[in-house]
Amino acid sequence: MEAAQLRDLQQQISSGQFETALQRCRSALAKNANDIELLYMAAVCERYLGRFDTALSDLQRIKSLQPEHGRALQEEGHVYRDSGNPEAALRAYALACQYNPALIAAWRSQLQVLQQSGREAQARYVQTRLQELEALPTPLLAAMDLIHQGKLLKAEDICRQFLQKVPHNVEGMRLLADIGIRLGMLDDAEFLLESAIRLAPDHTGARIDYINALRKKQKFSLALEHAEHLLTTDPENVQFRSLVAVERMQTGDFEQAIRTFNHVLEDLPRDPITLTSRGHALKTVGRAKDAVNSYQLALKHYPSHGEAWYSLANLKTYRFDESEVDDMLAQQRNPNLGYMDRVYLSFALGKAFEDRGDYEGAFHQLATGNGLKKAQSRYSADRMREEFEAQMRICSNDLMSRRHTSGYDAPDPIFIVGLPRAGSTLLEQILASHSQVEGTLELPNILTLSQRLRRGGDSLRRGGDSLGENDRGAKPESGQNRYPAILESLSDAQLRAFGQQYIEDTQVHRHGTPLFIDKMPNNFRHIGLIKLILPNAKIIDARRHPLSCCFSIYKQLFAEGQEFSYSLEDVGRYYRDYLELMGHWQAVLPGEILTVQHEDVVDDLETQVRRMLDFCGLPFEESCLRYYETERDVRTPSSEQVRQPIFRTALDQWKPYENYLAPLKAALEG
Numbered sequence: 001m002e003a004a005q006l007r008d009l010q011q012q013i014s015s016g017q018f019e020t021a022l023q024r025c026r027s028a029l030a031k032n033a034n035d036i037e038l039l040y041m042a043a044v045c046e047r048y049l050g051r052f053d054t055a056l057s058d059l060q061r062i063k064s065l066q067p068e069h070g071r072a073l074q075e076e077g078h079v080y081r082d083s084g085n086p087e088a089a090l091r092a093y094a095l096a097c098q099y100n101p102a103l104i105a106a107w108r109s110q111l112q113v114l115q116q117s118g119r120e121a122q123a124r125y126v127q128t129r130l131q132e133l134e135a136l137p138t139p140l141l142a143a144m145d146l147i148h149q150g151k152l153l154k155a156e157d158i159c160r161q162f163l164q165k166v167p168h169n170v171e172g173m174r175l176l177a178d179i180g181i182r183l184g185m186l187d188d189a190e191f192l193l194e195s196a197i198r199l200a201p202d203h204t205g206a207r208i209d210y211i212n213a214l215r216k217k218q219k220f221s222l223a224l225e226h227a228e229h230l231l232t233t234d235p236e237n238v239q240f241r242s243l244v245a246v247e248r249m250q251t252g253d254f255e256q257a258i259r260t261f262n263h264v265l266e267d268l269p270r271d272p273i274t275l276t277s278r279g280h281a282l283k284t285v286g287r288a289k290d291a292v293n294s295y296q297l298a299l300k301h302y303p304s305h306g307e308a309w310y311s312l313a314n315l316k317t318y319r320f321d322e323s324e325v326d327d328m329l330a331q332q333r334n335p336n337l338g339y340m341d342r343v344y345l346s347f348a349l350g351k352a353f354e355d356r357g358d359y360e361g362a363f364h365q366l367a368t369g370n371g372l373k374k375a376q377s378r379y380s381a382d383r384m385r386e387e388f389e390a391q392m393r394i395c396s397n398d399l400m401s402r403r404h405t406s407g408y409d410a411p412d413p414i415f416i417v418g419l420p421r422a423g424s425t426l427l428e429q430i431l432a433s434h435s436q437v438e439g440t441l442e443l444p445n446i447l448t449l450s451q452r453l454r455r456g457g458d459s460l461r462r463g464g465d466s467l468g469e470n471d472r473g474a475k476p477e478s479g480q481n482r483y484p485a486i487l488e489s490l491s492d493a494q495l496r497a498f499g500q501q502y503i504e505d506t507q508v509h510r511h512g513t514p515l516f517i518d519k520m521p522n523n524f525r526h527i528g529l530i531k532l533i534l535p536n537a538k539i540i541d542a543r544r545h546p547l548s549c550c551f552s553i554y555k556q557l558f559a560e561g562q563e564f565s566y567s568l569e570d571v572g573r574y575y576r577d578y579l580e581l582m583g584h585w586q587a588v589l590p591g592e593i594l595t596v597q598h599e600d601v602v603d604d605l606e607t608q609v610r611r612m613l614d615f616c617g618l619p620f621e622e623s624c625l626r627y628y629e630t631e632r633d634v635r636t637p638s639s640e641q642v643r644q645p646i647f648r649t650a651l652d653q654w655k656p657y658e659n660y661l662a663p664l665k666a667a668l669e670g
Contacts, residue, residue: 572667
């Protein structure tokens with residue numbers, strides 16, 4: 001239904017023409033049964049007409065399509081309230097406020113139910129939160145609502161316009177920074193939040209937002225410093241202690257983080273988030289059995305906590321028993337299960353069914369989980385293809401040969417690039433076992449720089465530019481002169497400055513070795529940028545058999561940044577486009593990229609180890625063959641595998657699913 005028709009429907013509902021509006025909704029739904037706006041308006045009409053069961057059926061349909069649809073949950077609360085079920089109404093209102101905090105009607109209705117039932121403590125909390133929201137300027141409340149509906153660009157426009165009129169409004173700056181983080185504009189978000197806490201040093205929310213932004217930028221030491229500052233203001237505050245524990249974990253101080261999590265659990269012994277976070281820390285330091293115990297304790301108290309179920313599955317070595325599978329299936333049937341809890345459970349059940357040889361059931365669960373993620377994704381394979389083509393067009397042989405000595409000449413970084421699940425963690429572990437090489441993390445610096453260049457003058461910063469003098473960049477003259485096109489116009493001095501900034505910014509992850517590894521897989525899309533700013537950087541392309549790699553991607557739930565992974569067709573197209581782009585880089589940068597095939601590493605470890613060390617200009621060390629003995633923190637899904645000697649069992653894991661992989665094969669073949 002077109003926008004004008006939707007507006008007309010809304011007007012009919014507002015004027016009380018419920019039967020007429022309902023008939024129009026039903027007629028349109030006969031052509032598109034999954035139209036969420038129409039389902040929502042139909043439910044509103046049914047409620048006003050007193051047809052509560054039908055209204056709930058419509059709302060349940062919405063929740064099956066978008067489990068965290070705040071307005072649907074708010075309307076569900078209204079239905080239960082009007083039909084005389086205050087407890088169910090209260091649950092629905094609470095979920096609505098959790099998924100969309102800008103829904104003032106849900107807060108007010110929740111408060112009314114709490115006051116009527118005499119729950120004074122809960123009522124006071126809700127009333128405080130409601131007062132905070134009601135104090136927000138109307139544009140900011142509207143922007144908050146749009147953010148939680150996923151309408152980020154509209155929300156950004158509203159925030160920008162508001163801050164032009166009220167430039168020092170901290171809440172406006174926080175909202176705009178939130179949008180920036182969601183859009184990947186981390187530099188601008190950091191700048192806004194840093195400015196906000198300078199304006200309001202005692203604003204706890206702004207400082208917590210700043211800590212989260214610093215963590216996203218992997219400025220872990222600074223994030224810890226601000227978390228510890230909060231704790232000094234209130235040493236008994238459990239939230240502040242939890243923040244300190246998380247930041248200690250990020251800085252690599254896992255033992256202290258675990259002790260701090262234990263301290264938090266003295267006050268909150270059943271908190272599933274703390275128990276799960278502690279499990280992550282234990283897993284990272286290799287204490288898998290203790291990690292399992294922590295995840296299981298979280299589930300004992302909160303069996304709907306999907307992240308804990310998935311964390312057990314993501315250990316790779318854990319096998320669910322029948323009672324656990326039954327518990328997960330029971331949770332899946334819970335109509336009010338949250339969106340991410342449902343996603344986590346689907347992937348965990350995929351692992352459980354695979355372990356017992358039920359590949360049909362496993363694939364069904366994987367398809368369910370990926371389908372939920374795909375429904376909320378804005379990924380477009382066509383747009384990604386256009387980005388790859390732009391890289392090949394701009395980063396031509398002429399540009400790369402003409403500017404091959406323009407950047408900063410530090411030889412320190414070894415970039416391991418490629419697709420996820422292609423064996424890059426294994427290559428990192430092998431190289432990090434060398435005395436002259438340090439493994440770090442999947443560093444965001446190159447992606448952040450590319451985003452800054454792409455965004456050009458459209459900075460989130462009030463009155464500023466995302467390529468200002470402090471960023472050592474060049475301001476594009478027009479929207480046509482942005483990344484990657486801007487690479488043609490950057491001066492030698494600017495390229496050197498970008499390279500030097502990369503080395504300086506990544507110093508926080510290093511502890512004295514001459515070389516270090518940056519294992520961000522998606523950097524393969526930016527090899528031209530890397531070689532222009534760091535001409536002496538080494539680049540290793542981790543590659544794996546297409547079906548093996550692509551299906552492994554499809555069955556892995558990534559935290560973020562891999563939106564192509566939610567459909568077999570998208571994965572196949574991405575792999576095909578990756579091969580073409582890597583072929584381009586090999587052509588314009590001859591001898592500058594080493595391709596390492598995972599199957600070759602499995603078949604002949606020593607030969608491939610010597611190839612990599614020779615490529616990096618390093619002498620052979622026996623420790624690289626015994627990489628599984630190297631004690632270091634590994635934070636990727638392959639953490640348990642790289643602590644074992646090399647094995648072949650993962651090479652053919654896709655074969656039992658071959659009957660389901662026709663869309664993948666077709667996409668790979670083009």
